[in-house]
Structure formats: structure tokens, C-alpha cells
Amino acid sequence: MITAAHYTVLASGLFCIGLFGVLNARSALRVVVAVELMLNAVNLNLVAYAVTSGARPASALAFVLLLIVIAAAEVGLALALVVALSRRSDITAIDGYATLKG
Amino acid sequence: MNGTGHIVEVLAPQLIVVLTGALVLVADLVLPRREGEYPGRTWLAAASVTGLIAAGVAAFMAPANTSLLGGTLAVDGLSRFFDLVFIGIGIAVIGLSVDSVHRFTPWVAEYYALVLWCTAGNMMVALATGLFSLAVFLQLTSLPLIALLGLAKNDPRAREAALKYLLVVLVSTSLLLWGLSLVFGATGTDDMRGIAMAAAGGTLPALGAAGLVFMLAGFAFKVTSVPFQFWAPDVYEGAPPAVTAFLSVGSKLAGFALVVRFLALSIDALDISLAVGALAVASMTLGNLGALKQHNIRRLLAYSGIAQAGYILVGVAASSVTGLSAVLFYLAAYAIANALAFTVVVSFVDATGLDEVGDLSGLARRNPLAAFALAGALMSLAGLPLTVGFMAKFYVFMSAAESGLYWLTLAAVINAVLAFAYYLRIVWTLYVSDEEHAHVSMTRRHALVMVVGALGVVVIGLFPAPLLDAAHRAVTALIAG
Amino acid sequence: MSARDVLFYAYAALSIVCAVGIVRARRLVHAVVWLFATMVALAGIYLTLGSELMAGVQLFVYGGAVTVLALFALVLTRPVPELPARLSSASPWVAGASVLLLLATLITTTVDATELRAGVRPAPSTALVAAELFGRYVVLFEVAGLLLTVALVGAIIVARKDDAS
Known part of the structure; x- marks a missing residue:
């Protein structure tokens, strides 16, 4: 039988691939793409718990809908910023932190 | 069941702040502009401050101790405490932006609207009793800040700061949400009290514990503590000074608002003293050691902020009523002192365009009020007697000792002494210098914010009892309720 | 199966x-x-x-x-130009190894978790989800709308800042 654990293992896999993508990213856009993957893993987890074990399945699904909207807003703003910045210099490559020290 | 009218009545403070933001945006369209001149921008600031004051009044009048919408939101002493603190921060930030915001961005109305909406988000974080609500509200505290950092024009440092902040927000948000989903899966609920009850019998499943660790990353980012503190120095240095002031106070307090509520609800259930204590020591030490070698005043204040987050975590680690009340007191003290320090920095950068510690030399003769205010703020952050910061450190350190965490108190005291070195070095620079420098002028509004802040530092330092009582009542009501 | x-x-x-x-x-x-x-x-x-x-x-x-x-x-x-510089200073091998370690931890925790043994139940109807969204979570719904506004305002001012006077 497929259980919530199956879905969590799948989501963990997606999340970790996304995390690796973030750690390994060479440009801001790649970070955004990898973060999208991580957020999708979160949604998968929540939907799976909602229809397997959650006490209030409908409320978890409603939250996932909200999360999707929020992620879209966040990504929209992120992409606008990246585009705006790239028009002025090459700093969409993360390497561009020349003037700011870590 | 709650009707719409009831919801509007209870959430009036937050609603007023949100609507004021919208009003400012609309007013911007109708206010007249002349060639290169925009006399309406002062009115926009005045409208924003009026809205915040109205929200403060509403926070006093709103019915206390109400739980809304199936217990996902709670309006109580804690939320009122933070309402007033965040409104005060909002007013101070607008007050110190009004003379300079048009110099670093053409988007004045949008600037005020975003500050107001971010303030509303901060206030809402203090209401959330469910993790789902919390996740949504936390977004409202960071998304406007991304835009605020991004609106500085033609400044490569500000651009890089915005990009760095954006990436850290994206990553920390996904870590937080991942942790949230695991906690939800492990306990079947998003309610903080429910999670605490699941943990109470010592039965918090390993999955839930793993989730809490991931969520910690999201909190650490908000409060700039280890392990998510690394972004602060770059962003604080690169951002427009007024935005840095907002970021260093508002965002950090929002993070602690949720920590305090979550902990107050799970105080008997979770034993987090060791974990939080370790984070506290790491933050204090890293922050103080980092601050010692900084020459830029904004970078120095960023490291100082990391260390301050560590001191506050000492109170959190105590995980007792005394500890949490001390944390609330410390938060208010930190907000006043740090906002005051940044007011002077903003004023100084506006007047001179310089932001190195050495540039401040002899400020006492070049502008006595600014020097006095900065000295007061730094001595409060350092925790010298007669300031509010002293009382704050005293209460927090005592609470850790009271909970038997003597090692933590000792580490905190050592760190506080270490921190004297860099705080007092600046005070020395301000007052002891033979070099001749030009007079530094400042605007009346900056002077007003400085006077109010300096009075706050001294008066609350001398009479801490009312504030401490308020904090204590908020925490006990939360734990009993 | x-x-x-x-x-x-x-x-x-x-x-x-x-x-x-x-x-x-x-x-x-x-x-x-x-x-x-x-x-x-x-x-x-x-x-x-x-x-x-x-x-x-x-x-x-x-x-x-x-x-x-x-x-x-x-x-x-x-x-x-995608330079060989990364967000983290760690080499891809170190990053990969630590992520694999994390994955292994997550999977073992998940497999051990008794609270995740439940099978799939029928999903709640869309009407129920809507009732939650506009009942319990109505404030969150409004805040999500505000967030979209913030993103819109932010995107416009960020993207157009040099054109304005």
C-alpha cells in the first residue's frame, strides 16, 4: 500500500535536489529555479499529509493554495529584481559580490 | 461564530495600517507635482504617521484576549505589546526617512506604503497561533523589505544588498516551510498549542523534531542569529541607511515575537535550553568578535545586532516566565537603542555621505546632540548602568541563572564585557579627538527622533518597572490562557 | 500492486x-x-x-x-556568463555529500515514523476547501492578496526605477 511515508520520501528527494541546486548555483536565476523545486516538495508533503493523516484535510489544502499564491508572488518579485539588476551590471552571476565582503 | 464585523473590530490596528498604505499610494496620484518639486511628499509621511498613531489608539481600544477564526489568531497582551512596539518603530523609521527618502529613490509614496505594509506584517506575526497563519504573515514581513532594498536607484552596493537579501529570503523561506510541513505531518496539526501538547508527553516524533530544526533556520534568518546571520553585514552596509534601520529593528523583533509566543505555549513541553543556549553563545561570540574589527559603522552595527540576538536568546533559553518577560523587556530596549543609533547614522550619512567609524571623530563638538544620542544608544547596547540596556541585560542574564544555566550566564557576561571594547571605542572617537572638522548639520525631525529616543533610553533605564510589569503580565496571561 | x-x-x-x-x-x-x-x-x-x-x-x-x-x-x-563561482564556498562534492547525508537522515526518519503509515483517503471536496479558505483562513486569504499587491508594486518600482524623474 502507498502511504504518506512514500510521498514524504519522494518529497525529501525533490527537496534535497533543490537544496543541492541552491548550494551549487552559479547565478541568481538558478537559485530561483532550485527554490521553486524546494517549494514544490513542501506542497507535495502538505497535500499528502492532508489526504492521509491530517485532522483537518480541507484546511491543509486551503493552506497549500495560499502557499502557491505566495510562492508565485515571491518568485515574481524575485525575477523582476533579477531582471532589473541584470540590466545594470552582470551581477546575476553570484560572483559579482566584489564590493561586499562576506 | 465570528462575524465579519467582529473580525474587523478586533483586527482594527492591522487593518488601519494596511489601509493607510493603500491611501498613501492613492494620494500620491492626486497630490500636485511641479517641475522637480514634490511638496506633497511631506504630507505622505504625515499621513503615514497619522495612520500609525490611529492604529496605536485602536490597539489600546481593541477588545483584549480574543481568539479569532477557529483559534488561528489570538489578540492578547503579547500581541498588543508588539503592536505598540512595531507602531513605534514604524513612526521612527518614517520620521528618519522623510528628509532623505527622495534622494535615494523616486518612489516616495511606494516607500511609505511598503514600510507600512511591512509594519502590518510584523504586527500580524505577533497574532499568529497557527503555523499556517505564521507562514503567510512572515512573508508579509520580508517581501516588502525586498522591494524596499531594491528601490534605491543607481547604487551598486544597494543593488547587491537587495540581491543578497532576496536569495537569503528565498532559501530561508523554503527551509522554514519544509520544516513546517514535517511538523504538520508528525503532529497532524498546525496549531502551536497542539504541537506543544504532542510534544508534552515526550512523544514529539523524530520527524517533528527534524521539522523544528528546519524551522529554526527560518527564525534564525529573521533574528540574524547563528546559523543564518551571515547576510546581515553586507545587507546592512549596502542598503539605504533608513531601510537598514528598519531591517535591523522591525524584522528582528518580528522573529522574536513568534519565538516568544511559540515558546510560551510549549514552555513545559519542550526542553530547548541546551540547543538555544548553544545558538546564543555562538551568536554572541561571532557577533562580538566580528564587530571588533569593523571600521564601517553600519557593518559594526550589523555584527552588534548579531551579538544582541545572542543576548536575547539567552533569555529564550531560560524558558521560564521570568526569561520570556526579560526577553520582551530586552526587545523593547534593543528597539529603542538601535533605532536611536541608526537615527544618528542616517542623519550623519545624509549630511556627509560618510559612514566609517573614523569619520565620526570629534562629533561631540561638531554636533553635540547627535554625539550624545549616539553615545547613549551605544552605552545602552553595551549595557552600561543608568541606561535601559543595563536593566535589560541584567534581567535576561539573571533569568538564565535562575533556570540553573550558570554556564550561559557566564558566557553572556564575558561577551558583554568583550563588547565594551568596540562600543566604547566609538564613544571615545566621538568625544576625544583633537582634529578639527566641519560642523555637521541635521534636520529638526532627526533631532526630534533623537531627543525622544535618548529620553527613552534614560527614563526607562531609571524606571524600568512599568515596562517590565507589562511584559510580565503579557507572558503570564499567555501561559495561563 | x-x-x-x-x-x-x-x-x-x-x-x-x-x-x-x-x-x-x-x-x-x-x-x-x-x-x-x-x-x-x-x-x-x-x-x-x-x-x-x-x-x-x-x-x-x-x-x-x-x-x-x-x-x-x-x-x-x-x-x-556563468562563472564557476557558487553561492556556497564549499565545493560541489562537499555540498553533494552533505545533502546526501541530509537525504539519508530524512528518509530513515520518514521510514521510522509511525504517524506516516496511513494510506490515502478520499480527498476533501473542493467545496470544503473553499469553505476553509473563506472561513477559517479568510484573513490569510486577504493577506495573500496584499502580498500580490506588494509583489506588483515592488516589481514595478524595481523594474522601472531609472525612468522615473
């Missing part, structure tokens, strides 16, 4: 393969296409959970809007 189980494993394998494609892709545009494929595979996963609503929203918002947005951003940014 029931048909649903087969579908789950098929879609799961597909989504993992596509996800690996995202991080392996040399060119950014390929990464975005792999992301799109992952989103579609996940919509299939939501169908195996019996939630047509989530599958639909996933296709519309992630598969449609977000991917197109990312492609737009890609078109609008100048070709960025």
Missing part, C-alpha cells in the same frame, strides 16, 4: 529524473524546461492522491505561470 501504485511509482521516478535534470542542465533555459516537466509530473502525483483540484492548480500556476515567468526573465536578462 494496484494501478494507483504503479502510477505513483511512474510519476515519482519521472519527477526525480526531471528534478535531477534541473540541476544538471548546463544552460539555464534547459533547467527551466526540466522544471516545467517536474511540475507536470507532480501534477500526476497529486492525481494519485485523488486531489484533482491540486493537480489543476499545479498545472495552471506552476506549469503555466511560474515557468513562463522564469522564461521571460531569462529572455530579458542579458546572457550572463
